[in-house]
Amino acid sequence: MKAILFDPFSGASGDMTTAALIDLGADVWKVREAMELAADVDVEISKRIKKGISACSVNVTTRKEGSLTLEKITKRVESMSLPSDITTDAISVFNILGKAEAKVHGVSLEKLHFHELGQEDAIADIIGACTAFYDLGLKGYRIYCMPVSVGMGFVEFSHGKFPVPAPAALEILKEYSLPWKPGPVEGELLTPTGAALLAHFVNDKGVCPPMTAEHVGYGAGSRETSVPNVLRVISGEIDEALISDSIEILETNVDDVTGQVLGNLIDELLSAGALDVALIPVTMKKSRSGNIIHVIARHQDSEKLARKIIEETGSLGVRIIPVKHRLIAQREMGKVDITIRGRVFPIAVKVGRDLRGVLLNISAEFEDCKKVSQEAGIPVREVIRIAEEKAQHIFS
Incomplete structure (x- = not known):
């Protein structure tokens, strides 16, 4: 099965994520055009050497400062006539970012302004990353993420210093259970925008299964540090059909x-x-x-x-x-309606599949079956049998 592995050993930001996906093969012109259409910015995309590593660099220069609410940002994105997947992804990322900032600052999402994030470049970075992701055709891939290196020390804000990771980035890491670790250098390596993009894209937080790498992309950060300040993204194939869970x-x-x-x-x-x-x-x-x-x-x-x-x-x-790690099936909840003595009863069922979609197991929820057994006056094991046979027919 196709998979993507984000390896943020030197952190992640919006421009690093966009650059890494371009280096992985996304169309440079499509990404730049979308970024400059979305925000009042100039975008320069080039190659840079970071501690001996050749990486793609996306440099965003803001032409206009301002303060936008989430509602205005959403309306701007919706007015751009982008493919629906890009629009949906971008709005989702902004909501992740907005909810984290709103919680940290103790304001409602409606009143939140993105002034501390330099909103024009944040809009450009998010649109750029979502456009690159869409252009690469990564929908349907398993997306994994190694522990995020967040840096060490303190980050400067207008109202004082805070320890790394920044409060909004930490809120996103917590809310989406993204693994992280301090280091390996002083300073802020993970930005809130970078955290929000990872939170949106990553759909499997377990250990990445054995992987055959096909392509590698490097996105350059703006800092010069003792380790290469790049975000590495790897695309390839995972062979196993079960999910690795830590x-x-x-x-x-x-x-x-x-x-x-x-x-x-x-x-x-x-x-x-x-x-x-x-x-x-x-x-x-x-x-x-x-x-x-x-x-x-x-x-x-x-x-x-x-x-x-x-x-x-x-x-x-x-x-x-x-x-x-343990190997587990991909699980989903479903529902079946069974008829007993002229009455229709809903039963919840757990459906287990491998990553190829092959049905492995179906299990009827016992409490639902127990309730039906009592109301219909038949043994609970008979209710389970009827529900699971019906589910086998529907979900196979």
Whole structure:
């Protein structure tokens, strides 16, 4: 399957993203024309050498300063007669950016002005990146992202200094669960615009499966640093049909916790973000009966889940077992209507497919089936069978 890997080892910005996609093969003239049509800017696209790496550089010069609301930016983008995919993508990116800025500044989205982002060049960068993405035909690709290097130290604002990453960029990283790390140099490497573009484009936040690289693009940043200030984008093929998902396993042994407490713990952990929870009966030292609490979790949730286990059980420690990754099916929710004794009942179903779209599994939601069983007066396993057979027919 076709895939794209963003490798922001030296951060990401709007111009770096646009430049990297041009270097990957997007049409230079189409991108420049769209950028200059969208904003009051001059765009220069050239080649630059960054620490020995030949990279595409997109330099945007703003001809007019101002302050626009999100509504005015949206109307401008919609009036440009761009392909619908570019318009939809660009508006989505601006909404990601706007919501983050609005939350940070404590204002409504309607009143937010993009003055701190130099809105004309931000508009040009976002339109440019979306145009390049569309021109490359990347819709339908699996889009992965390596951890984003955000830099170190402080970034200067009109109202003071803030630690890197900038507040709006950090809000986007948090909201869209994009992996990030400090370094490798002093200064701001990730801009809010760069974060918003990654948040929009990236559709798979798991570990990138083994990949055969076909093309590599480098987008030059404006800074000169001790590492090449470029954003690397790789296109290629991934061979496996299942999705790689990064997880950790949490475990602890308990021998003095009641069944009621353990049952409640399962509910608490699932509500707090655990992907799965299991209790494994074991015989512990001195032949005491106990349980292993076994939790599958995302890396970012491990600490709070471990704390929850300690608080609820009195355990003094939780083991965190790193896992390379797990392979999972692509999941979606569907619905089927089944007829029993003249009545129609809706049943939710989980549908599992591989990345090629091949159907792997269908599972009817038990709670829905249980409710239908009680109302229709037939065994729940019969309801499950009817629902899954219907779903097999619809979703195959």
